[in-house]
Amino acid sequence: MKDKKITFKYFSIAEYEKEEAYLRKMHQQGWKLVKISLRYLYVRAYIFEKCQPEDVIYRIDYDQTGGDAYIQMFADCGWEYLFDFDESSYFRKKKEDIAEDEDIFCDDASRLAMVRRVFKARYIPYLTLCVSDIIFWIGLDSLIYMGSGKSGLIITMILWITILLALLYLGVLTMQFYKCEKKLAEETEAAEGVKYKYIGLAVLWVALALVTGILILYANRSDYSVTDRENGFSIESKRMNTELEREYEAQKGDQIAIGHDIDDGYIEITIKDSEGQVLASQSYEDWSEDIQTIVVPKDGRYRIICKGRHARGSIQVKLE
Numbered sequence: 001m002k003d004k005k006i007t008f009k010y011f012s013i014a015e016y017e018k019e020e021a022y023l024r025k026m027h028q029q030g031w032k033l034v035k036i037s038l039r040y041l042y043v044r045a046y047i048f049e050k051c052q053p054e055d056v057i058y059r060i061d062y063d064q065t066g067g068d069a070y071i072q073m074f075a076d077c078g079w080e081y082l083f084d085f086d087e088s089s090y091f092r093k094k095k096e097d098i099a100e101d102e103d104i105f106c107d108d109a110s111r112l113a114m115v116r117r118v119f120k121a122r123y124i125p126y127l128t129l130c131v132s133d134i135i136f137w138i139g140l141d142s143l144i145y146m147g148s149g150k151s152g153l154i155i156t157m158i159l160w161i162t163i164l165l166a167l168l169y170l171g172v173l174t175m176q177f178y179k180c181e182k183k184l185a186e187e188t189e190a191a192e193g194v195k196y197k198y199i200g201l202a203v204l205w206v207a208l209a210l211v212t213g214i215l216i217l218y219a220n221r222s223d224y225s226v227t228d229r230e231n232g233f234s235i236e237s238k239r240m241n242t243e244l245e246r247e248y249e250a251q252k253g254d255q256i257a258i259g260h261d262i263d264d265g266y267i268e269i270t271i272k273d274s275e276g277q278v279l280a281s282q283s284y285e286d287w288s289e290d291i292q293t294i295v296v297p298k299d300g301r302y303r304i305i306c307k308g309r310h311a312r313g314s315i316q317v318k319l320e
Contacts, residue, residue, distance in 0.1 A: 002050070003049060003050045004047065004048065004049055004050070005031055005047075005048045005050075006045055006046065006047050006048070007026075007045075007046045007048070008043050008044070008045055008046075009022065009043070009044055009046060010042055010043050010044065011044070012042075012172075012173070012176045013062070013086075013088070013115075013118045013122070014115060014118070014119075014176040014177045014179070014180035015176070015180075016060045016088075019058075019060060020057075020058045020059060020060060023046075023058035023092075024055070024056060024057060024058055026046075026048055027051070027053070027054060027055070027056040027058070027092075028053055028054070028055055028056075029053060030050060030051055030052065030053040031048035031049070031050060031051065032048060032049055032051040032056070032092075033046060033047070033048055033058070033082065033090070033092070034047050034048065034049050034082075035047040035083065036083075036085045036086075036090075038086070054094060055094070055095040055096070056092050056093065056094055056095065057092060057093055057094070057095050057098055058090065058091070058092045059079070059090075059091045059092070059093075060088050060089070060090055060091075061074075061088065061089045061091065061114070062087065062088050062089075062114045062117055062118050071089065074091055078093055078097055079091040079092070079093045080092050080093060087121065111184055112181065112184040112185060115177065115180050115181055115184060116181070118177075119173070119177045119181075122173055123170065123173060123174075126166045126169050126170050126173070127166075127170060129162065129166050130163055130166040130167060130170065130208060131208070133159055133162050133163045133166070134163060134208070134211060134212065134215065136159065137159050137163070137215055137219075138215070156219070160216070163212055164212070167205070167208060167209055167212065170205055170208075171205055174198065174201050174202065174205060178194070178198045181194045181197075181198075182194055182195075219241075219310075220241045221239060221241060222237075222239060222240050222241045222242045222308075223237070223238040223239045223240075224236060224237035224238065224239070224240045224308075224311075225237075226244065228246070229318075231248075231318060231319045231320070232248075232316070232317045232318035232319050233246055233317055234314065234315065234316045234317070235306065235314060235315040235316075236314050237308065237311050237312055237313060237314070237315075238312055239265075239310060239311070239312060240265070240267070240308030240309075240310075240311040240312075241308060241309060241310060241311075242307075242308060243305060243306070243307045243308075244305070244306045244307075244308075245303055245304070245305045245306075246303070246304050246317070247301055247302065247303045247304070248301065248302055248304070248319050249300075249301055250296045250299070250300065250301070250302050250319060251296065251299050252296055252297065252298050252299050253295065253296065254295075254296040254319060254320065255293050255294065255295055255296070255319075255320045256271060256293070256294045256296065256302070256304070256317065256318070256319055256320075257292070257293050257316075257317070257318045257319075257320055258292045258293075258294070258315070258316070258317050258318075259292075259315070259316040259317075259318075260313065260314070260315050260316070261313050261314045262311060262312070262313035262314075262315075263312045263313045264310065264311070264312045264313070265308065265309055265310035265311035265312050265313075266283060266308065266309040266310065266311060267283060267306065267307070267308050267309075267311045267313075267315060268281065268282070268283045268306075268307045269281070269282060269283075269304065269305065269306050269307075269315070269317075270304075270305045270307070271294060271302055271303070271304055271305075272302065272303045272305070273298075273300055273301075273302055273303075274300050274301045274302075279294060279296075279297070279302065280294045304317055
């Protein structure tokens with residue numbers, strides 16, 4: 001292991017120059033790159049072998065269209081092909097063997113084209129994922145399926161997390177590539193077009209974020225009514241996404257009768273005494289009968305808590 005070293009770094013593709021500079025510095029210190037692997041999401045593991053310290057230039061190219069002929073073109077120019085990783089090709093060449101104006105890319109316009117190819121390859125899949133998840137979410141919500149029982153809650157959370165992570169990635173990606181494209185575009189006199197392009201992408205991102213926020217609020221809306229009586233209460237719900245609590249004085253031997261007629265969604269009812277001890281806790285999916293009866297074990301005050309998630313139907317609670 002003394003002849004090998006592993007470092008963990010994060011470089012976005014827009015930061016290819018920083019990555020190239022890092023690899024050059026490592027080679028100058030006597031560590032040549034032999035492999036890259038993915039670790040911990042986007043953090044990369046760079047594997048080096050001990051070598052003679054030299055000033056070696058590393059270059060990264062994203063052009064995957066040329067195949068063997070493309071690689072051979074660089075080999076003919078003295079560039080050593082290392083490997084492909086994450087759709088990029090890695091090359092290196094001793095600094096002393098590079099001409100003053102030599103570069104793996106012809107000019108800044110070529111670099112700009114490369115960065116734009118990378119951006120499209122990264123941006124479009126996540127944009128598609130985000131939009132498709134939003135459409136899927138709307139479809140599920142219209143069927144009042146999301147949030148129905150534990151499986152519905154899992155689906156809801158997966159969709160939320162996927163959309164939010166996709167939005168986060170798109171936002172970070174847009175900022176990184178804007179800085180990179182702006183720099184290259186200024187040198188190719190195309191900065192104005194880059195500015196308007198990323199303004200449009202920023203507007204798109206804000207629109208998606210707003211739609212996501214509205215959907216979260218809409219999915220968690222409630223539409224229900226409560227009728228309180230001296231010895232109980234009833235709930236009529238078109239959509240219940242909240243927690244409701246009532247407290248009653250009861251004596252030992254009294255009965256708390258809970259009836260339900262739930263068409264869809266999830267309802268959980270919990271009964272606690274004044275000390276916070278749980279007397280009963282069940283979801284309507286677990287009930288084998290339309291009416292559930294709980295016997296009060298001792299005198300005191302009891303809290304009845306109804307928690308709904310996309311619940312539609314009726315609940316009746318009566319103290320007898």
